[in-house]
Amino acid sequence: MPELPEVETIKNELEPFLIGHRITGITLCWEGIVREPSPQEFCSRLVGQRVTGITRRGKYLLFHLDGGILIIHLKMTGSLLLKQGTAQLDRFIRAIIYLDGGVAIYFRDPRKFGVMRLVRDASPVIGNLGPEPLEDDFSAQVLAERLQKRKAPLKAILNDQSLVAGIGNMYADEALFSARIHPQRSGSSLSPDEVKRLHRSIRQVLQGAINDKGASVNTYFRPSGEKGTAHFEFRVAHQGGKPCPRCGTPIERITVRGRGTYFCPRCQRFNYRIGKYRFSS
DNA sequence: CCCGGAACCTGAAGGC
DNA sequence: TGCCTTCAGGTTCCGG
Known part of the structure; x- marks a missing residue:
């Protein structure tokens, strides 16, 4: 179950494959994985955006795009798998995010607890989080x-x-x-x-x-x-x-x-x- | 404000 | 073997 160290690892290992790349398509295998906005709007707004950065806050992953922020929480059983081109689907793949250059992120989540949001302002989601335990200000x-x-x-x-x-x-x-x-x-x-x-x-x-x-x-x-x-x-x-x-x-x-x-x-x-x-x- | 509990989910494990 | 129940736990929501 991903906690801070797991989410930090995922962020670090996704980063070099995503920064500067553009999202070319989305497949939602299970619409319930999208919390906001509607699944249709989520997909239409996401496609075409460029990834400018990835950060972590608590257990949340924030994909900074040139027109918003994609927030992912993996909850209990979620994982984000990097695949080249078309990889085989297993039955727990809930969404696929395709990027230019042939790389895709497969959101795998057996328990369906994981959540994606596309927002302009992340603070309603992460605003109540306490301090980051590894930052200097956590004394x-x-x-x-x-x-x-x-x-x-x-x-x-x-x-x-x-x-x-x-x-x-x-x-x-x-x-x-x-x-x-x-x-x-x-x-x-x-x-x-x-x-x-x-x-x-x-x-x-x-x-x-x-x-x-x-x-x-x-x-x-x-x-x-x-x-x-x-x-x-x-x-x-x-x-x-x-x-x-x-x-x-x-x-x-x-x-x-x-x-x-x-x-x-x-x-x-x-x-x-x-x-x-x-x-x- | 604070606390406890249900709900969301489904695979795994245990009981009979 | 197979059916049934319970457990696992991050977050949100609701009631007391």
Whole structure:
């Protein structure tokens, strides 16, 4: 499932094939993939436009065109595959975007959660996103301020795109393990030191996964069709029952706010300490 | 404002 | 073998 590292990888690997190229045609195999405008208007307005840039914001991909912005969200199972000329369709291809020069992007999405929008102004879509966790302005101080008033469990907070953009279920678990913080602790309960650890862990986990070209746990593929390797580095995510790489205790799986959550019950204790006082559930 | 839950989807996995 | 149920989870929407 594409989260920030996967979307960043897709952006990086699509970019050299798209910049400066013109869209010559669209095939919608499933119209529901277009959120706005109508499928007909989407196609007619898109054809003929030139791609001037690609950026990522949170888990959104933004294709900057000379007459608008194509916003794609891959949700759970979407992937964007680069093909030369006419490639064979599998039954999960939902749309094809043809470019001059014979390259095409195949939007593959078994679960049909993925969405495309063609807009003039991206801010209604991405305006509520929190800071980019790998940008310089995302400091431990910023994280501390944003966690201060939050009573929800950290696992839910990290998945909240308005708190920090781009973190999903897998990397929330990895960051909390790396910071040695229990996923059910509340945002406001963290000590300053714990906030610093969490801040550093978020950045390390995400950057590490980008370096590994993303995690192929389910249906994530890079535009080339290759898989990423970040899942081989997972220490708790999807590792239920396996020994913790730090202490050997079996990794547990619990449900937090409806999300499957993996953690080490020994390294990530619920107990916490403020000054000389120790608290626990 | 904040929280919880349903809806959107369909393949995979488990139960009987 | 096969039918049925449940689960997976990013985002949006709705109700309390």
